[in-house]
Amino acid sequence: MKIETLVEDVGVKLLQLAVTKLPQDVKESLQQAYREEENGAGKTQLEAILKNIDLAEKTSTPMCQDTGVIIFYIKAGAQTQNLDKIEKALSKATIRATKEVPLRPNAVNPFTQKNSGDNTGRYVPFIHWEIVSGNTIEITVLPKGGGSENVCSLGMISPGTGVKGLKNFVIDTVMNAGAKPCPPNILGVAVGGGADIAMKLAKEALLRPLNESNPDPELAKLETELYDAANMTGIGPMGLGGKFTVLGVKVDYAHRHPASYPVAVAFQCWAARRASARIHADGTVEYLTHKVM
Amino acid sequence: MATYKLNTPISEEEIRNLQVNDVIYISGTMFTARDQAHRRALELYKEGKKPPLEMEGLAVFHCGPIVRKEQDKWMIVAAGPTTSTRMELFEDEFIKNFKVRVVVGKGGMGPKTTDAMKQYGAVYGAFTGGAAVLAAKAVKNVKSVEWFDLGMPEALWILEVEDFGPLTVAIDAHGNNLFKDVQEKVEENKQKIYQKLGV
Numbered sequence: 001m002k003i004e005t006l007v008e009d010v011g012v013k014l015l016q017l018a019v020t021k022l023p024q025d026v027k028e029s030l031q032q033a034y035r036e037e038e039n040g041a042g043k044t045q046l047e048a049i050l051k052n053i054d055l056a057e058k059t060s061t062p063m064c065q066d067t068g069v070i071i072f073y074i075k076a077g078a079q080t081q082n083l084d085k086i087e088k089a090l091s092k093a094t095i096r097a098t099k100e101v102p103l104r105p106n107a108v109n110p111f112t113q114k115n116s117g118d119n120t121g122r123y124v125p126f127i128h129w130e131i132v133s134g135n136t137i138e139i140t141v142l143p144k145g146g147g148s149e150n151v152c153s154l155g156m157i158s159p160g161t162g163v164k165g166l167k168n169f170v171i172d173t174v175m176n177a178g179a180k181p182c183p184p185n186i187l188g189v190a191v192g193g194g195a196d197i198a199m200k201l202a203k204e205a206l207l208r209p210l211n212e213s214n215p216d217p218e219l220a221k222l223e224t225e226l227y228d229a230a231n232m233t234g235i236g237p238m239g240l241g242g243k244f245t246v247l248g249v250k251v252d253y254a255h256r257h258p259a260s261y262p263v264a265v266a267f268q269c270w271a272a273r274r275a276s277a278r279i280h281a282d283g284t285v286e287y288l289t290h291k292v293m
Numbered sequence: 294m295a296t297y298k299l300n301t302p303i304s305e306e307e308i309r310n311l312q313v314n315d316v317i318y319i320s321g322t323m324f325t326a327r328d329q330a331h332r333r334a335l336e337l338y339k340e341g342k343k344p345p346l347e348m349e350g351l352a353v354f355h356c357g358p359i360v361r362k363e364q365d366k367w368m369i370v371a372a373g374p375t376t377s378t379r380m381e382l383f384e385d386e387f388i389k390n391f392k393v394r395v396v397v398g399k400g401g402m403g404p405k406t407t408d409a410m411k412q413y414g415a416v417y418g419a420f421t422g423g424a425a426v427l428a429a430k431a432v433k434n435v436k437s438v439e440w441f442d443l444g445m446p447e448a449l450w451i452l453e454v455e456d457f458g459p460l461t462v463a464i465d466a467h468g469n470n471l472f473k474d475v476q477e478k479v480e481e482n483k484q485k486i487y488q489k490l491g492v
Contacts, residue, residue, distance in 0.1 A: 040294045041314050041461045041471065045421050048459055052424035064423035065359055065371035102370075104359060147376075147422065168492040175479055179400050179472065180376075182422040225490065232486050234478045238399065238422055240461055241475045271423050 001283055004085040007139070010277050010285055011093025013292070014141045015070070016101050018275035019062040022053055023289045025209040026186075026247070026272045033184055033237070033244040042242025046184075049237070049270055064271045067103040068143030070094050070125035073207065077134035080281075086137070087127055094119045106146070128204070138288075140207060140276040148185065148267040151177035154199055159261040166191055166263050167226065173265045174230045174246070179239020181267040184247045186210065188266035189226065193254030198264035205250035206268045214251060223249045237270075247272070298456065302350025303394040305414035311462050313469040317418055318458035319395060322436070322451065323352040327375060329447040330440060331383035338390045345439040346451060348391035352418070355380055355398030356428075357446025360435065367435035369452070373425035374399040377417070385409035401463055401472030411468040418460030419471075431457040 022030075030053070034046040056063035072090050076083050095118045097103055107121040108114065119125070132138075153176075155169040170189055177185075190201035214220040226249040236242025247270075256262070276288040294314045299307060301321030311317065324346060326334070334344045358372040377398030380387075384396060384406040394415050396402070399422040410416060420428065434453040441448045463471040 041419075041463075044316055044459050044461050045419075048421040048424050048427055052421065052427040055426040055430060059426065061426050061429075062371060063426060065373040065425040066423065104371075145423070164490075164492045167490045168487070171486055171490065171492075175483065178476065178479070182399075229486050229490050232482055232489070234475060234482055236475065238419065239401070239475060240419060240463060240471060241478070269423060 003082045004089040006279060006283060006285070007086050007089035007137070008093045008096070010139060010279060011090045011141070012097045012100065014139060014275040014277055015093065015097035015103065015143065016060075017287070017290045017292070018141050018143050018273045019067050019101060019103065020060050021057050021290060022063070022272065023209070023274060025211045027053065029210045029247045030184070030270065033247065037237065037242050037244055039236055039240075039242030041240035042236035042238075042244065045237035045240055046244070062101065062103065063273075064145065065104060066145045066147065067101075067106065068145045068273070069106050070119055071128070071142045071144055072125055073128045073130070073140040073142065073204065075130045075132045075138040077136045078131055079135040080137055090125060090127060091120050094125050128200075135281040137279045138276060139279070140274060142207060143273050145182075145269050145271065148181035148269040151181045151267050152199070153265050154195055155263045156195065157261050157263055159256070159259065162261070165261065167229070169263045170226055170265055171229050174235070175233055177267065178235055182269035182271070183235055183239060184237055184244045184270050186247055186268040186272050187226070187230065187249045188252075188268070189249060190252045190254070190264045192256035192262065194257070194260065195262050197254050198262040199266065201252040201254060202264035202266035205252045206266055206272070207274055208250045210248040219251045219253075223251050226251070299395075301352065303352075304350065305394070308394050308414045308416055309466050311416050311465055312467070313462050313465045313471045315462040316459045317395070317462060318456040319352050319418075319460070320455050320457070321351075321453070323354050323397070323454045323457060324348070324452065325354045325356045325358060325448075325450040327355060327357055327447050328379055328383075329443045330449045331380055331387055333440060333443070334391065335383055335386050344391070346449070348393050350392065350394055352395035352397055353387070353393045354452075355396070358450060360445060360450065367438060369429045369432045369435060371425035372428040372432060373423050374420045374428070376400045377402050381406055388413050388415045395460070397460060401470070407464050407468060407470045410464055410466050414466050416462050416466055417464035418458070419463040420458070420460055428457070431455055
């Protein structure tokens with residue numbers, strides 16, 4: 001099979017898996033939140049979320065009407081041929097999935113307000129490239145909902161305040177967001193790099209499984225500290241009160257300019273959808289986040 | 294915190310009986326209305342005309358559904374709630390003029406709506422954001438669609454529902470507003486959290 005056909009088929013499958021079925025780590029985390037939530041209103045919301053996830057999975061229907069704006073992350077093996085065909089293939093996959101799954105058309109021209117109708121447009125789907133060694137192609141899709149995107153925040157805080165300033169900015173952002181990002185959320189937090197790099201890393205951090213702690217012990221500690229603080233706010237599931245405002249916090253960083261201390265906070269809603277697959281040189285496909293029969 | 298099953302038309306007495314944190318399920322008739330449908334209904338009322346539906350005792354749903362037509366029959370594909378605060382502009386007048394008893398949406402509403410609910414007898418039922426499959430499952434039939442010229446999401450979809458919920462009563466007819474309470478608690482917790490983080 002030609003690489004572009006294979007990538008297109010895998011792209012459609014990944015989109016379908018992502019919007020209808022949550023990865024196991026997210027599902028387990030929501031189940032745990034439901035068991036441990038003590039606030040009645042918050043628990044009712046978590047129960048509805050779990051029922052909704054179950055129904056979506058059984059009926060192969062998107063779990064949320066907002067199937068997001070489509071973002072792909074690719075790790076391309078340096079020895080792979082025909083990498084120039086991949087963008088077109090993933091664009092085709094998006095158009096097909098929009099019809100077949102179906103997905104809600106979510107690509108709007110910001111000047112004419114015209115919806116393209118098929119989830120493609122200028123820089124949409126957006127593709128992040130990383131060249132790695134080897135001969136496989138790993139594709140991850142992140143369909144990103146609008147409600148949680150609208151409260152993402154970037155703070156160019158004073159370097160003098162350092163990590164204290166970072167913590168302050170993150171917790172204020174969570175408190176200001178309140179019910180809006182459909183909590184319980186996953187938070188991606190990144191510091192350094194520059195405005196664009198911080199936000200890119202924050203968003204990419206949302207892809208890390210909830211049951212994997214940060215390999216850097218200092219960052220793992222910070223993640224726990226921010227997780228505890230966010231869950232002390234009392235915002236709770238869907239902002240109706242309770243102890244589960246976030247399911248997890250993932251931190252990343254880049255070195256910074258001496259004069260800058262960019263802090264980015266990316267929010268993911270409870271419908272924390274993502275799906276990954278690896279395409280091997282012989283054409284076999286290995287699905288990494290979902291069981292595929 | 295109690296659970297109630299309500300059938301439309303819902304009486305003012307049934308509504309006055311509810312408290313914040315109660316859970317309700319609605320069976321009967323529910324209709325969708327977003328910004329444009331609210332505006333149009335109120336304009337008609339001002340002109341002394343009636344909207345195409347008798348709304349007294351019904352539930353209004355802040356929702357722009359995905360609907361598909363199959364052999365002349367409308368089918369709801371997904372019907373999750375939209376953010377209610379946008380309707381804060383209209384909801385007090387809407388409750389006053391049309392006597393809807395339940396407003397269904399996500400994210401809560403403000404003081405104007407809370408006052409109108411207290412005065413005229415209505416509650417706000419918070420439905421889980423994004424739980425589109427759960428909502429669609431409770432819709433048994435699309436009775437009709439009005440004002441389709443406003444576009445699919447903004448049209449008035451009249452739905453027959455069965456046990457639509459769970460809806461958490463987040464604003465009751467006694468002036469209580471759960472979202473406001475949570476916000477106040479978050480504000481109270483702020484200093485404690487700052488202290489814990491050492492900021």
